[in-house]
Amino acid sequence: MYDKTLAELAAALKKGDVSSEELTRHYLDRIEKLDERYNAFITPTPDQALAQAREADKRLAAGEGGPLTGLPLAHKDIFCTRGIKTSCGSRMLDNFVSPYDATVVERLAQAGVVTLGKTNMDEFAMGSSNETSYYGPVKNPWDETRVPGGSSGGSAAAVAARMAPAATGTDTGGSIRQPAALAGLTGFKPTYGRVSRYGMIAFASSLDQAGTLTQSAEDAALLTQVMAGFDERDSTSAEKDVPDYCASLGDDLKGLKIGVPSEFFDEGLDAETGKAVETALDVYRQMGAEIREVHLPNLNLSVPTYYVVAPAECSSNLSRFDGVRFGYRCEDPKDLLDLYERSRGEGFGPEVKRRVMTGTYVLSAGYYDAYYLQAQKTRKLIRDDFIRAFEEVDVLMGPTTPTPAFGIGEKTDDPITMYLNDIYTIAVNLAGLPAVSVPAGFVNKLPVGLQIIGNFFDEGRLLNVAHQYQQQTDWHRQMPTGIE
């Protein structure tokens, strides 16, 4: 059963071939059996899952079920879940039990989705490899000596090992697409503001976006249909109607204009990964799409821009963790300053501290104009490049990551090398655009991803472009060995 997509499981539930309770037990058993090896979960929630499954079975029996009723799923531990530990991968929140549900969690639960548990992640979503989690690194099911990517690496490993048929994730600089590429999954990040950030623990608010890690673009469409849409509790939520994403999945691609930015094929790109992307472009040519070279001349500014904007916002967002109202508090503080400094010093890990300090520095008096203001200007240059490109083409394509999954511990000593791993994904967050990574082959038996970037709020077309590729190829149906 674990080899099935959400769409296939939904059909089985509807026909009565399986009950939600049986399905849920199947995945809970797999988590129990396999997770010791991968460390993908921080908190499995079997009791709650079974209760939700029984409830879903009642709804299905009464003919009241929707398209997602009874389907199991895992949530990244960045989403607040009422009554369940929400740690954000940090010691700071190791004792935090959320008093409310994030909008994403609430909407999926209302649609009848069963929550299997909360997945491991880089601490406060800061990382590209899932090595910064307080709960230890996650292992890539394709090769346990390698990283699954970050920061939604627990979600990626959970789905790659089929311990969950799908999972939620968040993407601030590539944290859905990069782990999807490294773990052989479909990772979808909608337009900034399309999905509510309410109850999603903030890292860099102008970049953070919730999305999905699934086996197929069709599954991403199914979940996004429920997650997307205006939420008045999030002041940056887009007041736009949500189109029927599944309805556009059948459109053919004749005449589709695909732009390929030459800057994505720089000297940092692994040759074999580049070849896989070229092969994927040929598949699109055969489907009748037209491929054109385009330019994003300021792409080289995207990583440094991100490493000013994101730490600046993180230093501000993380100031709420002060040991007073919730979260970790140090032992025997001698005064208030000692309470703040030691609670934060002991509660945060080294990467979080590094970014908080970077943010404090670039925002400090005397440096604000040189760094933060300048970064907001270069951010505009980067976004304008995309706007110009979309005057010529419908979607953009390129690699998701420069290389396949790297070894655990390989890049941890060098922040800049680690940061450059997100070089092809970061610009998309700075511009606020939607993008998806789909499996597009293997290099040395490790999956690689094709990134497809869409115009603002053009999620329907983007998912269809990914879906059509998955009708022609079976990369997305491959599974790692050893998970049977």
Add this chain to the structure above:
Amino acid sequence: MSLSPDEVRHIAHLARLRIDERDVDDYAQNLSRIVDFVDQLGQADTADVTPMAHPVDMAQRLREDRVTEENHRDEYQQNAPATEAGLYLVPRVLE
């Protein structure tokens, strides 16, 4: 540009972060590299560029000034490290 250990201690203090004395040199080295890396932004010609405020150019939404939340104090305080009589406890601030 190189950040000295003293500058690192100062930034950590501004950020209200205690860092271990043993780690100061490491942070100085890593932060210096990050600052060097982001310094390249200074070379971009941005003379006529308006800084970006929002990725999708939305206007800030306003709402009516009315209470929409019930009182959740007891529930929220269950996560607090120390409370008394409905208040959050911190070390003495005034002697």
